[in-house]
Amino acid sequence: xxxxxxxxxxxxxxxxxxxxxxxxxxxxxxxxxxxxxxxxxxxxxxxxxxxxxxxxxxxxxxxxxxxxxxxxxxxxxxxxxxxxxxxxxxxxxxxxxxxxxxxxxxxxxxxxxxxx
Amino acid sequence: xxxxxxxxxxxxxxxxxxxxxxxxxxxxxxxxxxxxxxxxxxxxxxxxxxxxxxxxxxxxxxxxxxxxxxxxxxxxxxxxxxxxxxxxxxxxxxxxxxxxxxxxxxxxxxxx
Numbered sequence: 001x002x003x004x005x006x007x008x009x010x011x012x013x014x015x016x017x018x019x020x021x022x023x024x025x026x027x028x029x030x031x032x033x034x035x036x037x038x039x040x041x042x043x044x045x046x047x048x049x050x051x052x053x054x055x056x057x058x059x060x061x062x063x064x065x066x067x068x069x070x071x072x073x074x075x076x077x078x079x080x081x082x083x084x085x086x087x088x089x090x091x092x093x094x095x096x097x098x099x100x101x102x103x104x105x106x107x108x109x110x111x112x113x114x115x116x
Numbered sequence: 117x118x119x120x121x122x123x124x125x126x127x128x129x130x131x132x133x134x135x136x137x138x139x140x141x142x143x144x145x146x147x148x149x150x151x152x153x154x155x156x157x158x159x160x161x162x163x164x165x166x167x168x169x170x171x172x173x174x175x176x177x178x179x180x181x182x183x184x185x186x187x188x189x190x191x192x193x194x195x196x197x198x199x200x201x202x203x204x205x206x207x208x209x210x211x212x213x214x215x216x217x218x219x220x221x222x223x224x225x226x227x228x
Contacts, residue, residue, distance in 0.1 A: 041220050110159055
């Protein structure tokens with residue numbers, strides 16, 4: 001596809017349930033990022049993958065949040081025992097990795113998660 | 117503590133005027149500063165990147181300045197159009213990290 005895609009676009013779940021959010025990056029992009037955006041705020045970094053490995057997971061708020069990228073392409077963000085405070089738009093971005101430089105991140109449209 | 121501040125109040129201007137948005141930061145030493153545009157219900161879209169050793173960058177009607185002494189970036193849209201109406205986010209990298217730290221954005225409304 002031409003851009004980063006995310007599924008589902010909307011997810012409504014009940015408190016305590018488990019959810020998975022999927023990101024398909026731009027083909028050939030080695031770096032993949034997850035961010036979370038609350039209303040009226042900028043995106044907040046969660047985790048960054050370089051290839052299959054999580055190069056920086058310092059933004060994950062607690063151990064209920066986990067992400068994988070097993071083949072270095074598609075990534076899944078997993079949230080266990082969801083809480084109402086997890087409600088937000090979850091954004092995925094991908095980029096080519098430029099040695100010695102800051103690469104442009106291309107964002108998907110996001111998944112709006114609502115925890116009732 | 118580290119902070120990135122953008123004017124949270126919406127900026128309303130007339131079509132054809134220059135819009136100027138401000139991004140101030142404290143307790144960061146970014147190597148790069150980026151500006152993104154975000155429309156409702158969409159992800160941010162990259163506009164411009166400026167390096168710490170660059171004072172100014174231009175792209176078509178857009179101009180970004182970066183003053184590492186003042187810890188401030190200004191983002192200008194000249195000859196603004198109603199289609200420029202959106203939220204504009206500034207973002208910094210932190211040394212050694214690829215993750216971006218975003219400001220909360222400023223909403224621009226260009227009146228026809």
